[in-house]
Amino acid sequence: MAKLDHEALLSSLRRQFDGQINELDRTFGLLTIETSKDAIIEVLRYLKTAPELQFIYLTDITAVHYPMNELSMAVVYHVHSLVNQTRIRVKVFLDGDKPQIPSATILWPGANWMERETYDFFGVIFVGHPDLRRILNVDEMDVFPMRKEYPLEDPNRVDKKDFFFGR
Amino acid sequence: MSELKPKLTANHLVFDDNDPQDELVTLNLGPTHPATHGVFQNVLQIDGERIVSGVSTIGYIHRAFEKIAEHRPYYQITPLTDRLNYCSSPINNMGWHMTVEKLLGIEIPKRVQYMRVIVMELARIADHIICNGILGVDTGAFSGFLYVMQEREFIYEIFEEICGARLTTNIGRIGGFERDFNEVAFEKIKAFVKRYPPILTEFEELFNRNRIFIDRTSGVAAVDSETALSYSWSGPLLRATGIDYDVRVHEPYSSYEDFDFDIPVGENGDVYDRYMVRNEEMRQSIRIITQALEKLENEPKGVFHADVPEFYLPPKEMVYNNMEALIYHFKIVMGEIDPPKKEVYHAVEGANGELGFYLISDGGRSPYRLHFRRPSFINYQMYAPMSSGMLLSDAIINMSSLNVIAGELDA
Numbered sequence: 001m002a003k004l005d006h007e008a009l010l011s012s013l014r015r016q017f018d019g020q021i022n023e024l025d026r027t028f029g030l031l032t033i034e035t036s037k038d039a040i041i042e043v044l045r046y047l048k049t050a051p052e053l054q055f056i057y058l059t060d061i062t063a064v065h066y067p068m069n070e071l072s073m074a075v076v077y078h079v080h081s082l083v084n085q086t087r088i089r090v091k092v093f094l095d096g097d098k099p100q101i102p103s104a105t106i107l108w109p110g111a112n113w114m115e116r117e118t119y120d121f122f123g124v125i126f127v128g129h130p131d132l133r134r135i136l137n138v139d140e141m142d143v144f145p146m147r148k149e150y151p152l153e154d155p156n157r158v159d160k161k162d163f164f165f166g167r
Numbered sequence: 168m169s170e171l172k173p174k175l176t177a178n179h180l181v182f183d184d185n186d187p188q189d190e191l192v193t194l195n196l197g198p199t200h201p202a203t204h205g206v207f208q209n210v211l212q213i214d215g216e217r218i219v220s221g222v223s224t225i226g227y228i229h230r231a232f233e234k235i236a237e238h239r240p241y242y243q244i245t246p247l248t249d250r251l252n253y254c255s256s257p258i259n260n261m262g263w264h265m266t267v268e269k270l271l272g273i274e275i276p277k278r279v280q281y282m283r284v285i286v287m288e289l290a291r292i293a294d295h296i297i298c299n300g301i302l303g304v305d306t307g308a309f310s311g312f313l314y315v316m317q318e319r320e321f322i323y324e325i326f327e328e329i330c331g332a333r334l335t336t337n338i339g340r341i342g343g344f345e346r347d348f349n350e351v352a353f354e355k356i357k358a359f360v361k362r363y364p365p366i367l368t369e370f371e372e373l374f375n376r377n378r379i380f381i382d383r384t385s386g387v388a389a390v391d392s393e394t395a396l397s398y399s400w401s402g403p404l405l406r407a408t409g410i411d412y413d414v415r416v417h418e419p420y421s422s423y424e425d426f427d428f429d430i431p432v433g434e435n436g437d438v439y440d441r442y443m444v445r446n447e448e449m450r451q452s453i454r455i456i457t458q459a460l461e462k463l464e465n466e467p468k469g470v471f472h473a474d475v476p477e478f479y480l481p482p483k484e485m486v487y488n489n490m491e492a493l494i495y496h497f498k499i500v501m502g503e504i505d506p507p508k509k510e511v512y513h514a515v516e517g518a519n520g521e522l523g524f525y526l527i528s529d530g531g532r533s534p535y536r537l538h539f540r541r542p543s544f545i546n547y548q549m550y551a552p553m554s555s556g557m558l559l560s561d562a563i564i565n566m567s568s569l570n571v572i573a574g575e576l577d578a
Contacts, residue, residue, distance in 0.1 A: 027509050028269060057412075058399050059514075060523060060540040078512060078525070078540070082410070085417050089512065110398035113548040121233070136226035136577060145234060152238045 004053070004086040006031045012053065016046050024091065032089040037101045040077075040092050044107055047079055047088065055079040055088060061104065061114035063122040065096065067148045072096030075124055077104070094124070096147075103129040121146035191219055194559075198227050202563045204301060205573035209551060209562075216559050221551040225544075229577040236537040240502025241267050242341055244537070249335035251541060252575040255294035255518040256336045257286045257326065262515035265420055266524040267341045268473075270511045271504075275473050278466035279343045280422040281459045285356060286329065286338060287421070287515075288452040288459075292363070293322045294518030295403075295445040298570040302442055303374060305567045306383040311373045318366055321359050328352040342479035343472025353460075360456055367449055374442070381439065388553060388565040389437035398549045401542050402520025403444045404569065408436030414516040425462065426455050438568040478504055502532040519543050519570055543575035 006026055013021045013033065021043070022034040035043050047055035059078040066072050071093035080087050092101060103126035104111040115126040116135040123144035126132055134141060143150055197208040206227040212219045232247045239247075248259035261283050268275060275283075296319045300312035323333040329352050330338040330345065339345065348356075374380045390400075392408040405412055413430045415423040431447035433440030472479050476495050485492035498504065506528045514523040523540030546569055554562045 025510065028511055030512060032510070056396060059521065060525065060538070062525065062538040064527060064536045076525070078523070082412055082417070087512070089510075108397050108399065110400075110545060110548065113544065114399075117544075136229040138226075145231065152234055 003029075004081065004084045009053070009086070009088065012050070013043070013046070016050075017043060025089075030087055030089055032091060034091045034093065037092050037094060040075075040090070041102045041104065041107070043090060044077065044079065044104055047081075047090075048107055053081060054083045055081040055086075057082050058104070058108040058111055058114075059087070061111055061118055063099075063118045063124050063146075065122060065147045067096065069093070069096075073099040073122060073124060075099075075101055075118065099124040100127055101125070102127050103132075105129055120144070123147065190214065196562075198224075202305065203566060205571070205576075207566070207571065207573065207576075209554070211554070211559070211562075213559060218554045218557050218559060218562055220555045221562075223547065223551040225547070226577050228573050232578045233537055233539065236534055238533055240532050241504070241506070241534070242499070242502075244534070245339075245341075246335065246337050248539075249337055250574050251539060251578060252294070252517060252519060252522070252543065252572045253334060254297050254572055255290035256334065257290040257338045258294075258515060258517050259522065260336060260338050261287050261421065262513065262517070262522050262524055264339050264341050265515065266511060266513040266526050267506075269513050270506055270509060270526060270528055271341075271475075271478060272507075273342055273473050273475050273478060275343065275421075276466075276470050277422060278463060278470045279472060281425075281462050281466065282344060282348060282471070283339065283421045284423065284426070285456050285459045286326075288455045289322050289325060289356070289359075291518050292449050292452050293319050294570070295449050296322075298518075298567070299370075299442055299445050302384075302438070302564060302567045303380070305564045306380055308373065308377070308380065311370050314366060314373075315370050318359075318363055321355070321362075325352060325355045325359065328355055340472065340479060342475050347469060347471040356456065357460065360453055360460070364450065364453055367446065371446055375446075383561075383564060384438040384442060384568075386435070387438045387561045388557065388568070389435050390549070390553065391436060394549075395436060399545050400520065400549070401546070402517065403441055403448065404436075404520065404546055406430065407433035407440040407444045409434055414514050414521050418514065420513070420515060423455075426458050428455050428458075438564055441568045504532070506530060514540070517542055517575075519572065519575065520546060539578055541575045541578055543569075543571045544578070547571045547576055 010023060017039055020035055020039045024034050025032040047053055057080040059080045062076050064074045073094040073096040075092045077090040094101060103115055115129055118124050119132055120134045120137050121144060191212050191214050194211045194213050196211055197203045198206050208224040209221050211221040236244050245260055245263055248263045249256040251259050296315045300315045303311040326336050327333050329348055330336050390408055392410050395405050395408040409432050411430050411432050416430060428451045431444050433444050480499050481492035481496055486496045508528060508530045510527045512523060512525045514521050520542030522542055525538040526534050527536040529535040
């Protein structure tokens, strides 16, 4: 089957979720939409179950930290319609100090570890997740290391400053 | 066999309510155990030989690649991708190059694309060889493993001829290859394409109709397609359940649309089907390589990278004698290229499934954010839930046939 047309996909979503869908981007043939954390599960459910869309495959869940933004945490879902050979990217922007979003595990059990990983690295709380623990880092860790405020190396080291490299 | 069908339960141990008389044994399978082929820990609660419930602990070799990648120029991230699925590094390398090229809008010449296809398919064969060979070892047949392991050595020799490295290859560059394939490399590829199919047949003859092998694998860890999809399985595991999802066909990259090949699918999603799917994929890979070699004949000789001086390192003699080349050399080495402020998701069909790169560029010298969609990580999460109800020995070969690579699991 042919790829889903971006306009048709958008208008279908807009018809269903009036005013809750924002188009962000469609570069490289991948439509990116933004929605709110209140609507996210319903949007994903609609994408998954609408017979003309059938985005049944959850490719990935991750997060991005934008410390300069007011809503500084973005949770990003990549969902794939295998039948229509179309991908869509759904973003939700959250308050970075207290990021909370409903868990997608009720739609896809496979979201479990993806959400655990996102929690582990960004501290995003997935409400309703059955087992929200750290997954790759040690349990005793008390920071969320992929957030931008945590530098890669020890900030007290003086021998690796950009200054010495003319930067 | 039907009573061995795994029941999907919650992914946690049930210590209190299901064992009032304290009859169950808690077994630590791993982190280092000869039967697990890597650093995997599973705490299992067992009743005799049958697993009651289990929980996976992962992250033993987590190396924070995503964080490191945020501090490195694009070309220095390639060696990090080597260490994801280290059994088929070239696929990861190529996937990363293609992601950056998509971001930068670089058009790759057809000859380079075909060369990349050859390298990726060789890597896929090398990966499947390990998986199926070790599956044989775990079911009690060592000789098949030795037969095909020798072939993997020939593949590594080809990689060595192309890029100088064998396991963590760092093969190719953003924009093409670092050098052309030499004559020896082409000869070795041609020789391999000839010699491998009969050896694979020999390997299959050892296993496909082998009574012991079928008893050990058929019906073990069977997963239906609906469950596999809901757990976001991909690659040979998903195809063994009967879903014909292959990124090479769904979203062709590197000119896979020019090739004629089949996507093998299984029916039951059990260990035997996964084994058969991988075997057939190796045959299809040979088919693809043969076609790629033919297509290379018709392409202009000596083209091994795109003509993008601002992203591709100039040859050294140019750097010494040519002002432009010197400037570009300096800018590229210092990572001062100008990527557009865009987001890109690019997926390739890794040996274990859909390997995705989600790259966000803010126009700086290194990615603002890079996320790897690692098939092993996503495939492995079903391991503990599906193990409950299984025999311990079945769980071991189930792990072999999932082909979880620790580097890819933990990133």
